[in-house]
Amino acid sequence: MKILTFGQTGQLANALKCTQPDTIELIQLTRQQVDITQSQLIYEALAHYRPDIIINCAAYTDVERAESNTTQVMQTNVDAVRFITHVARQLGIRFIQLSTDYVFNGCSPTPYSVSQIPSAINVYGHSKLLAENVILQQQSNQFCIVRTSWLYHHSGKNFVSTMLHLMSQTSEALPSINIVNDQTGSPTLAEGLAHFLWKLCLQNHWSPIYHWSDAGMCTWYEFAQEIQSQAFALGLISSKVPLIPVTSQAYHSRVKRPAFSVLDTKASHSIFKPKPWQQQLAQYLYSCSLIKK
Numbered sequence: 001m002k003i004l005t006f007g008q009t010g011q012l013a014n015a016l017k018c019t020q021p022d023t024i025e026l027i028q029l030t031r032q033q034v035d036i037t038q039s040q041l042i043y044e045a046l047a048h049y050r051p052d053i054i055i056n057c058a059a060y061t062d063v064e065r066a067e068s069n070t071t072q073v074m075q076t077n078v079d080a081v082r083f084i085t086h087v088a089r090q091l092g093i094r095f096i097q098l099s100t101d102y103v104f105n106g107c108s109p110t111p112y113s114v115s116q117i118p119s120a121i122n123v124y125g126h127s128k129l130l131a132e133n134v135i136l137q138q139q140s141n142q143f144c145i146v147r148t149s150w151l152y153h154h155s156g157k158n159f160v161s162t163m164l165h166l167m168s169q170t171s172e173a174l175p176s177i178n179i180v181n182d183q184t185g186s187p188t189l190a191e192g193l194a195h196f197l198w199k200l201c202l203q204n205h206w207s208p209i210y211h212w213s214d215a216g217m218c219t220w221y222e223f224a225q226e227i228q229s230q231a232f233a234l235g236l237i238s239s240k241v242p243l244i245p246v247t248s249q250a251y252h253s254r255v256k257r258p259a260f261s262v263l264d265t266k267a268s269h270s271i272f273k274p275k276p277w278q279q280q281l282a283q284y285l286y287s288c289s290l291i292k293k
């Protein structure tokens, strides 16, 4: 089976590369090879490689900058997806589009099921939601959306890498870290998502939407506490800087983020069962400690 991904340098693309089964031929294209805002380049690549499945790992993912960069966000996250869909349909290629928990407004008291109606509250989430609608309009079991949340991988800049960096500063440079404690979600190790996607590729027909995250939930503050405690035990950090729980309002971000964006992943468990997020974090930090030695 031949799989093609756009966005070769990203977290998910790297995780797919690290977990690639022997039976899969994986073609990964960098932005230099195919800038997905250039529709002609998309067409030429797909016509040339003729993959069985496209997994679109490319996206504009800087949630803060997205607020003031709407044109580029829409071109990357929506227009490109529309064109990939068009060419995929024309060439008979199956297509998996990645999406996010940020398509939800965060007002639900319980985990979001795949049938719940999304409504985004920031530019990034809005763009990903528009892309979802492009896929859903196809009404084809050869196209699907995989929503995930709070993704991290060695290759990327993410909450875990940011926290490890901040927690390594001296107490003079950084006496404490303020962390938002009123946003709840599910951290997701990119390798786990990659395993899920490989299993999904083996299915002949897809549901319109899948949810995938590691099991369990936490606030960003609780996530930071767990990162700190595990990283300290492994010797990745030498001291414990005080972590201060704060509200979103006190954090002063220009972006509104959902207060609760936990995805209900139950329907995906028959394909692949997620592990608890704390266990996945332990695996990630343990491999960081091996790299450090």
Ligand SMILES: NC(=O)C1=CN([C@@H]2O[C@H](COP(=O)(O)OP(=O)(O)OC[C@H]3O[C@@H](n4cnc5c(N)ncnc54)[C@H](OP(=O)(O)O)[C@@H]3O)[C@@H](O)[C@H]2O)C=CC1
Pocket: 006, 007, 008, 009, 010, 011, 012, 013, 030, 031, 034, 035, 036, 037, 056, 057, 058, 059, 060, 061, 076, 098, 099, 100, 101, 128, 147, 148, 149, 150, 151, 152, 156
């Ligand atoms: N990160 C997260 O927490 C979450 C991510 N997702 C979704 O999962 C998917 C993968 O995310 P993740 O791996 O974290 O993303 P990353 O930010 O790690 O990677 C994004 C990739 O997209 C590429 N890219 C951006 N613009 C273009 C373009 N115009 N043409 C070609 N390539 C481009 C980047 O290339 P370059 O290196 O050149 O910039 C990079 O390789 C995305 O759809 C994202 O929306 C969903 C939920 C959570």
Ligand SMILES: Cc1cn([C@H]2C[C@H](O)[C@@H](COP(=O)(O)OP(=O)(O)O[C@H]3O[C@@H](C)C(=O)[C@@H](O)[C@H]3O)O2)c(=O)[nH]c1=O
Pocket: 061, 062, 063, 064, 100, 101, 102, 148, 149, 150, 151, 158, 159, 162, 177, 178, 179, 180, 183, 220, 251, 253, 257
């Ligand atoms: C660095 C930092 C962040 N925060 C807060 C801000 C925010 O509410 C939360 C997470 O901030 P980040 O900028 O790391 O995360 P953010 O870019 O919002 O992460 C999102 O990325 C996109 C791509 C997704 O699809 C989402 O699932 C989600 O993972 O933590 C603190 O409270 N203190 C800090 O020191």
